Amino acid sequence: MNIGARTIKTAIAVALSVYISVLFDVGPAIFAAASAVVCMQQSVGKGFRNGLEQIIVNLLAVVVAVVLGLTIPIEYLSMALATVIMILLCTKVLKTPNHIVLGIMSAIFILSSPHEEFSQHVFTRVLAILIGMAIANIINLIISPPHYREALIAKFIELNNFVVQCFVDSVNKYLYLTPGTEEEMSRNQSHYATLLEETEKLFNLLHYEWNVGLFSSKKKHNKHKTEQQLFKEYLNYNRELWQRSQDLLFLAEERRVRRERANAPAISSEFHNIFEMLVNVIFNATTYNSELQKKIKGEEAVIYPAPRVWSKLNALLTEWLENTPNSNFFMHAWLEVSVVTYNIRWFAKESTRLLNWENNDQKTKQT
Incomplete structure (x- = not known):
């Protein structure tokens, strides 16, 4: 006890x-x-x-x-x-x-x-x-003031690891037609809700500490304010990433049903190229996310530029459309791939935005 x-x-x-x-x-x-x-x-x-x-x-x-x-x-x-x-x-x-x-x-x-x-x-x-x-x-x-900052960072990392894993799993379920079970989705939803509640509680407690600013210099106060904004953005980033993972699960099921109704036609080489590109982008996004975790923990992180995805996808989609018949089946597939790409791109772009948070904040102040 x-x-x-x-x-x-x-x-x-x-x-x-x-x-x-x-x-x-x-x-x-x-x-x-x-x-x-x-x-x-x-x-x-x-x-x-x-x-x-x-x-x-x-x-x-x-x-x-x-x-x-x-x-x-x-x-x-x-x-x-x-x-x-x-x-x-x-x-x-x-x-x-x-x-x-x-x-x-x-x-x-x-x-x-x-x-x-x-x-x-x-x-x-x-x-x-x-x-x-x-x-x-x-x-x-x-007497023994609680260290909510360290506890919050640890909980942030735990939440982020879980959310990113769910997002990657959702992408894989879409790409490889392996939809999850109701039990798995319910378990993940419950675990996410618990992690989010614990994280928000710690964030609110630390928020009180930041707002007091007791015995702190102006420089330290500004540092806390910047960190507060970063942590707030990071919390929203994880919330949004979780929601997008759930949207992708829905698309994965839609794709499975659509292919079953069409008697599971063979996947073209052009579509395989698109899949390969998406796998590469998701790999890059998880790399950016790992560096972002370092930034949240106060460690030195590698700064990456914002990714360029649409130009690559456009070339692949053009090649694919030129070699596929004009039908509702392929039109739905095209729309699905666009949505999946958009969500993966958001993951990569948002993680790099937060990696560049201090630089972006300084540019905003200068303007």
């Missing part, structure tokens, strides 16, 4: 919050502990980003609780109204639904004060809540 860093940090925050509350006779100390638990965030950036929101929500909770506590002596009724008000404030006004629990908790803690001594207890209970909130953010900053 693994105990994560966040679990340890939460335990330390609870212990310190209780200790400080008891030391300075601010109580009940359990309020500080509960506040520390609620305010502990997954990342340093997320903690600082939410810090201001937490303060605002707490202040509103105090105002709501004080007003209701002084005007409605019936405890369960005032707590119920406070709950409704805090939910509405967090969702409709502040747009901070993540802090609903914190707001309700703070209001209820204050409203649970003895009615005859309500005013005297408000200050100490608010202070206890603030102690827990402050300790949670401090602990989150100084």
Whole structure:
């Protein structure tokens, strides 16, 4: 059983919050502990980003609780109204639904004060809540900040390897008429969804870190901004590549059915030449993609120029059309090959575009 860093940090925050509350006779100390638990965030950036929101929500909770506590002596009724008000404030006004629990908790803690001594207890209970909130953010900053960048890069590579493999398999299924089974496609879809969800989660967590820019110089901030844009583009690149692999699977099945209906005519030598060209392009595209992985990992990568595919394909298609009869069967084949080529070309061209990302970004700034 693994105990994560966040679990340890939460335990330390609870212990310190209780200790400080008891030391300075601010109580009940359990309020500080509960506040520390609620305010502990997954990342340093997320903690600082939410810090201001937490303060605002707490202040509103105090105002709501004080007003209701002084005007409605019936405890369960005032707590119920406070709950409704805090939910509405967090969702409709502040747009901070993540802090609903914190707001309700703070209001209820204050409203649970003895009615005859309500005013005297408000200050100490608010202070206890603030102690827990402050300790949670401090602990989150100084103790074992999570390394989301390294985790994201590792997950990026895992996602990309899987997506590229699926894309290449889809091309091969089209070229060699080996359609996949429903079970295989369902398994791949499920695995892709899991990988994408994990990658997006890590990307969002790192996004908080980038946006905070705590103690960072302007140069470092600009570097993070460039990297953020590259990672965002890379994530979209993998999403798009997966979708194109699914489109190619559909074409593979279409080609199989079309050939069955036509009694599987022999494949001409001209069409074999087109297949050979597509295999070469997909090989080049995977090479570009491997270099792009190096770039994502921060390693030195070989920069390739944008590929030229259509001119080669045009010559081969012209040769093929000149030697094939004019029929719907061959017209459909021509359209399919064009679509497959377009998708492979996109794979190659997009990978080289991202390989040249910094150069393209600098050109854009200059213009």
